[in-house]
Amino acid sequence: MSDQQTGSDQRLEIVLAWTVVGIPFAYGIYNSVKAALDLFTG
Amino acid sequence: MPALSFLDRAHTVARPGYSRWLIPPAALAIHFSIGQAYATSVYKGQLQEHFDAGHTSVGLIFSIAIVVLGLSAALFGTWVDRVGPRKTMFTAACCWASGFVVAAGGVALGGTLGLWVVYLGYGVIGGIGLGLGYISPVSTLIKWFPDRPGLATGMAIMGFGGGAMIASPLSKKLMSVYGGDAGHQVTMLFLTLAAIYFCFMMFGVFLVRVPAPGWHPVHWDPAEHKPKKLQTTAHVSAGNAIRTPQFWLLWVVLMCNTTAGIGILENAGPMIQDFFREEGADGIWRSTLDADPVTVATMAGGFVALLSVGNMAGRFLWSTCSDFVGRKNIYMLYLGGGAVMFLILATAGSTSVALFVLLCMVIVSFYGAGFATVPSYLRDLFGTFQVGAIHGRLLTAWSTAGILGPLIINGVLDSQTPVQGPDPENPSGTVDVLTASDYALGLYIMVGVLAIGFVCNLLIKPVSERFHETGNVTDAADGARSVDAHS
Structure with missing residues (x-):
């Protein structure tokens, strides 16, 4: 048994799933980078 | 229900x-x-x-x-x-x-x-x-x-x-x-x-x-896949895994890698401030990062945030690399490369802020990567049957390092004689502070800890066949069914 072609409905599911986890991740990265800039800008 | x-x-x-x-x-x-x-x-x-x-x-x-x-x-x-x-x-x-x-x-x-x-x-x-x-x-x-x-x-x-x-x-x-x-x-x-x-x-x-x-991915046929030297196609139960020397060697490897990383993470904020001080004519050790102690504290916060990014990125990047170079080789990098980084940090870390930040980021990325790569290492050695259970048992190494890492670094720092530095909360006052040389002993100990892990990693060989499952077991659910059938 093996993977079949991913249908367009599944592609939408993948995009939605990654968006749900991607938004908080982007929020965390943004805040960390903003704080990290203090190291260089003081 | x-x-x-x-x-x-x-x-x-x-x-x-x-x-x-x-x-x-x-x-x-x-x-x-x-x-x-x-x-x-x-x-x-x-x-x-x-x-x-x-x-x-x-x-x-x-x-x-x-x-x-x-x-x-x-x-x-x-x-x-x-x-x-x-x-x-x-x-x-x-x-x-x-x-x-x-x-x-x-x-x-x-x-x-x-x-x-x-x-x-x-x-x-x-x-x-x-x-x-x-x-x-x-x-x-x-x-x-x-x-x-x-x-x-x-x-x-x-x-x-x-x-x-x-x-x-x-x-x-x-x-x-x-x-x-x-x-x-x-x-x-x-x-x-x-x-x-x-x-x-x-x-x-x-x-x-x-x-x-x-099931297997469409482009990857297990029958055509040639396993790397340490990769097994057999399965080892969690009960048998803890009886193998490989499990305990890997336990020490994870414990050493984690202990060293915690040594940096535990004191990251004060460390960057202490590494960059010079003594004034009045005997007060002031930061060379910035004249204002409050700004220095803010910069230290930025450094801690940067380490978080390094920790997280290392988990993904180095673990992904391990698929290509092999798990044993990548741990040689984490442990051997990490030891070299600690050595440079102890001897030349205070010469340049950029060098200090770079060394700490790489060390912390190796620390995170140690956690992320270890499940794949377990899978290579013990197969997929009960790999979750074996991983669970291995995490006691993390708990041990969580005690050992802070104990080593804080113990060394507590034994040093502090000098006087400016108090960020009282412009005219002073507080006890440390300097780069006070960290040297702790960093050298971490070099030794990583060297122990490096040797243990070198000693890891494929698991003996006597520990392999003999039945047709592909995962834990199958294993449970076969136990039920026999009982």
Whole structure:
């Protein structure tokens, strides 16, 4: 048994799933980078 | 209970064509949530004020949670492999959220009794959620990504590092919105986090699937796959794994790598300030980073944030690399390369801020990568059968390093004679501070710790055939069925 072609409905599911986890991740990265800039800008 | 039958392993088998790229978001939903454990410093001050308690009493909340994480992962690992990821994730979500609710009750109650309720809630109940949540998606990801296990586990365990990056700013924001006294702020924060994390983890619960028996990616045929030197096609049970020297060598490897990383992370903020000081004519040791002590403290905060990014990125990048260069080789880099980095840090770290930051970032990236790569290393040595349970048992190395790392570095620093530096809170006053040379002994000890890990890694050989399962076992559920059939 093996993977079949991913249908367009599944592609939408993948995009939605990654968006749900991607938004908080982007929020965390943004805040960390903003704080990290203090190291260089003081 | 029929209403909860959707949690059964049988109901989580993926339909044909189900994309494996839906599994990493499920794992990330769990690891982003439980990664909050590393953001406890955000409300530590409020808890100290509310309970009128010291650093140790409040710090114990986090320590209990990490110890219970290791114990629950070790104790429930076999159950996790048997019942599958969905039931485990659901149980983890219930424990993690209810831990926050109980802890909120403790904060609202206040006093000594209230603090004990927080220990029970966040430390014990939440700690079980941490342990179950940490190992729940690992073996499932390894089965979905037999061609790239390092990439898969790197993605999930990266989430644990990323969880604190999300929780820290979110917690600060929520506490400022709730306002009121310290106790009210933390109570409301805990209740809010309980609701948010429960919903977010349930997203993972509904999304996760196990591959159907015999499934493999369309472009990767196990029959044509030539295993690397240390990769086995056999299976070893968790009970047998802990009887092999390979398990204990890897235990020492993980413990050494984690101990060294904690040595940096534990004192990152003060360390960058202490490394860049020079003595003035008045005998006061002032920072060379900036004339204003408040600005220096802000810069130290920026350094800590940068290390969080390095920790998280290392989990994904180095673990992904391990799929190409092999697990043993990549650990030689983490341990051998790490030892060289520590040596340079001790001898030349104070000569340049850029060099110091770079060295610390690489060291911390190796620290994170050690966690992310170890499930794939276990899979190479012991196969996929009960890899979750074996991983759970191995995490006791983390608990040990959590005690050993701070003990070494803090012990060395406490034994040094401090000099006088400017007090950030009182412009005319001075406080005890350390300098770069005070860290040297601690850093040399970490070189030795990494060298021990390096030798242990070198000694790892394929597991003897006498430990291999003899029946036709492909995963823990099959194993459970074969045990039932024999009983």
